[in-house]
Amino acid sequence: MLRLAHSAxxxxxxxxxxxxxxxxxxxxxxxxxxYPPGGTTDxxxxxxxxxxxxxxxxxxxxxxxxxxxxxxxxxxxxxxxPDGYTMFLVNPANGINATxxxxxxxxxxxxxxxxxxxxxxxxxxxxxxxxxAKTVAEFIAYCKANPGKINMASSGSGxxxxxxxxxxxxxxxxxxxxxxxxxxxxAIADLIPGQVxxxxxxxxSSIGHIRGGKLRALAVTSSERSPELPGxxxxxxxxxxxxxxxxxxxxxxxxxxxxxxxxxxxSVNAALSDPGMLKRLVEFGGTPIKGTPxxxxxxxxxxxxxxxxxxxxxxxxxx
Numbered sequence: 067m068l069r070l071a072h073s074a075x076x077x078x079x080x081x082x083x084x085x086x087x088x089x090x091x092x093x094x095x096x097x098x099x100x101y102p103p104g105g106t107t108d109x110x111x112x113x114x115x116x117x118x119x120x121x122x123x124x125x126x127x128x129x130x131x132x133x134x135x136x137x138x139x140x141x142x143x144x145x146x147x148p149d150g151y152t153m154f155l156v157n158p159a160n161g162i163n164a165t166x167x168x169x170x171x172x173x174x175x176x177x178x179x180x181x182x183x184x185x186x187x188x189x190x191x192x193x194x195x196x197x198x199a200k201t202v203a204e205f206i207a208y209c210k211a212n213p214g215k216i217n218m219a220s221s222g223s224g225x226x227x228x229x230x231x232x233x234x235x236x237x238x239x240x241x242x243x244x245x246x247x248x249x250x251x252x253a254i255a256d257l258i259p260g261q262v263x264x265x266x267x268x269x270x271s272s273i274g275h276i277r278g279g280k281l282r283a284l285a286v287t288s289s290e291r292s293p294e295l296p297g298x299x300x301x302x303x304x305x306x307x308x309x310x311x312x313x314x315x316x317x318x319x320x321x322x323x324x325x326x327x328x329x330x331x332x333s334v335n336a337a338l339s340d341p342g343m344l345k346r347l348v349e350f351g352g353t354p355i356k357g358t359p360x361x362x363x364x365x366x367x368x369x370x371x372x373x374x375x376x377x378x379x380x381x382x383x384x385x
Contacts, residue, residue, distance in 0.1 A: 090150055090326045094125040097316070098154045100139025102132045104251030105221055106268035106350070110184055110314050111155040113346060117337045118330065132248045135224040135384055136163060137170065144172045148319040150326025154178060156315040156362075158226030161369035165377040166224040166384050175370065178317040180363040181327050182334035183355025185347055186313045188288035189230045190269045191301060192281045194260040202285050202304040205264070209240040218242035219262035221250040223384045229376055230266035230287050230310040236380040237305050257281065268312045269294065269351035287311065294351045313369060315355060315362050331359055 095118070099111045108130065115126035131139040136159035146152035160174045191202065199205035209216055218235075220228035223246045235242055245262050247253040250271040257265050258280050265272070266287060273294060275281045285301040286292045287310040301308045316334065318327060337343045338354040347354060355365060376382075 090323070090329055091122055091124040093151070094127055095150070096127050096129050096152045098139045098143045098152065099128055099130050100132060100136040100155070100157070100159070101221065102130055102249035102251055104254075104271065105249045106187070106270040106312065107155050107157045107314065108249075109270055110350070113343075114184060114316070114334065114337065117340075117343060118333055121333050121336070122329070132222075135159065135167065135222050135246075137167065140174065140178070141171055143317070144177045144319055146319050148179075148321035148323075150318060150322050150330075152319065153181065153330070154317045156180070156317045156366065158229075158312045158314075158369065158373075159222070159224045161313075161366060162226065162229050162373040162377065163224045163384075164370050165374040166382060175363075175367060177320050179320050179322050179327060180359045180366060181316040181318055182331040182359065183313070183315040183357060183362040183365055184334065184338075185350065185352030186311050186355055187269050187350060187352040188286040188292050188311050189226060189266045190272055190276070190283050190292075190295070190298070191230075191234070191264065191266050191285045191287065192257070192272055192276065192283050193264050194257060195279065195282050196260050197263060197282065199284070200282070202299070202301060205284055206238050206240060206304070209238075209242065213241040214243060216240070216242045216264060217245045217262040219245050219247060219253040219257055219265045221253055221267070222246050222248060226310065226312045227253075227266050227268065229373060229380070229382060231264070232380040232382040233308065233310055233376055234266065234301065234305070236376075237308055254281075266310075273349075273351060292351050294349070313355065313365060314352075315365070327359055 097111050099108050101107045111128045118126045143154040199208045256262050276283045283298045289309045338356045
C-alpha cells in the first residue's frame with residue numbers, strides 16, 4: 067500500500083507541472099522595468115501589461131527597479147525563479163551593456179530567454195526651446211565653437227540614448243560632457259528648463275513634449291523620417307551614415323517553461339496585430355517586431371553585435 071501511494075504521488079508530481087503550464091498564468095505576473103516611471107521602457111511595459119492582463123485574466127504588474135545602468139533590473143530577473151511569473155522588459159541597453167561593462171554578473175544572451183519582440187523606434191535629438199541651434203548643422207557649429215560646454219544628458223550609461231549621442235560625437239567631432247540620469251523622465255525634467263542642453267531620447271517618452279512645444283526636435287536617429295514627426299529631418303541628412311534605433315521586447319529567466327513563453331508570445335503577437343494597439347504603438351513612433359521567441363532572440367544577438375562595434379569605436383565608458 068505504501069509503495070502504491072508513493073507511485074501515485076510520483077505520478078501526480080510528474081503531471082502537475084504540465085497542468086500548471088497549461089493553466090498559465092495561475093496568479094499575478096511581474097514585469098521588471100530597469101528604469102524609473104515615465105520613460106519609454108516603462109510606458110511600453112504598462113501598455114503591454116494592460117493587454118496581457120485583459121487577455122490572460124491575471125494581473126500583470128510592472129515593477130520598476132532602476133539603477134546600475136540598467137543592470138540592477140536584469141540581475142533581479144536573472145536570479146528570479148524560471149517559472150514564467152517574472153518577466154523583463156528588454157531594451158537597447160541589454161545589447162549595449164554586454165560590451166560597455168567589463169565585469170557583469172550575467173550574460174544577457176545566455177541568461178535571459180527571449181519571449182517576444184514589441185517595437186523598434188527611432189531616438190530623437192532634442193534641445194530646449196531656448197537653445198540657439200535650430201538645426202543639426204547649427205548644433206554642430208555651436209558645439210565646435212563651445213567645446214566642452216554642452217551637457218549631453220542621457221537616461222543612463224549604456225542606454226541607446228547614451229550610445230546614440232556617443233555615435234554622434236564620434237562622427238561629428240563634437241566635444242560634449244555626458245550627464246547620465248536614472249531614466250528618461252528625470253533627464254527630460256532638466257532638459258526642458260535648459261539645465262542640460264541635448265538629449266537623444268527614445269521618441270515615445272519625448273514626443274508629447276515636442277508636440278507641446280516644450281522641446282525642440284532637431285532630428286530623428288533612424289535612416290528615414292518618422293511618420294509621427296514628418297517635418298523633422300534625420301541626423302543622416304546632415305551626418306551621412308548615422309543611424310541608431312531603439313528596440314524593445316519581453317524576456318524571462320533562462321529555463322522558464324516553453325508553455326509560458328509561447329503563451330505570452332502568442333498574446334503579444336495578437337496585440338501587435340490589433341488595430342487599437344497598433345494605433346497606440348504608431349503614436350509611440352514604433353514599428354512592431356512580430357515573430358517567434360527565436361526571431362526576437364536574433365534581434366537581441368544582432369543588436370549586441372552592432373553596438374559592440376559602436377562602443378569600441380566611440381571609446382564610450384560606463385559611468
